[in-house]
Amino acid sequence: MLTGISQNIIGCETCGLAQSTLPIQLHYKCTRCGSSMHIRKPNSIERTWALVIASYVLIIPANLMPVMATGSLFGTEKDTIFGGVLFLWDSGSQILAIILFTASILIPFSKLFSLTFLLISVQQRSTWKPRVRAKLYRMVETIGRWSMIDIYVATMLTALVQFGNLMSIRAGTGAIAFATVVVLTIFAAKSFDPRLIWDVVDSPENNKEISKE
Template sequence: MRAIDAGLLICHECHQLNAAQAEEGKQFCSRCGAHVHSRRPNSLARTWALLLTAAVLYIPANLLPIMTVNTLGQGQPDTIMSGVIELMEHGMLPIAAVVFIASIVVPTFKLIGIALLLYSIQRHQPMSPRQRVMMFRFIEWIGRWSMLDIFVIAILVAVVNFGSLASIVPGYGATAFASVVVLTMLAALTFDPRLIWDNTDSDDDHE
């Protein structure tokens, strides 16, 4: 049984349980006064919008240079993949693997995972709610590791600044990549996981 089947609504601000009233969308929390909804309004539409925007920005994030390392006045801009290849050529395989997983595998998995989750819910695909919940929790868990490249670039730009001798300059790819990470994190936040449990035999279409 879902909470909504028992006539209960949870407040997103203070997590107080409230008895459901007749007028949907006009109810306030009895403790903190925040708006209370059975499901987050337009959750799927907002998540799709953030996800599609992130997918569009993911293209320049991989094609544009993410940073340029200048040594003695000379430097060559590197994309994420060219940086991984360069690390491999210098024998730094563990670092290359970390960068590849954090910058390529994780964002790609998040984009595909959230899209599959939304599609399975909207189209009522044969996937158990427990499988969807595990997928959603895993997407939330790996999201924090997507910012590894951005943190590394921010530290290098601040530390390696010796004028014409050596410097590191961030590229437009770093901005696009950071936007992808933030948008996918927001997409996971705007998604209402309670919609997973609506795709059962007791589906009330609260989308």
């Protein structure tokens, strides 16, 4: 299987232009847009691991601490993400509960597990289905921003529902942790270099295995 690096070709991450890496240099500039280019993103694995580990640490308080606190004459009620899912389900809004569960719980955990799998497979120089892993990376990068639905709801309600001492809604400490997790996973997906998946397939014996997929 032919890869860009085996053919001395590099793609610009800004404009997408594929161009030759000859003559060999320490730094490359895109001939079309002038952006800096790298054969591989510098310290991609290390930076991605750092962001993923930080996300694992913060995702625990993000799910255990309240994301929204509702104050009224009857007291203050604090809701976690999962508590909001259960409330919507019990109140008859099953579709909204499924959407909230998918966007705020399933997607963030799936992104973290997927990035962890990709990092380990690259470090182990795995030849297992590079096309599947490349598609998995593109999916992770695409769906990342949709995890913010819970934060959008809390932000809008905080801005709209303020009735003095009668009722108020404010974002909880869990919302800060959750928003940080979403941002960190987005940065982690951006810092991971998917071209590392294909580096191991340059050898002839690995090319034969992959061509059978």
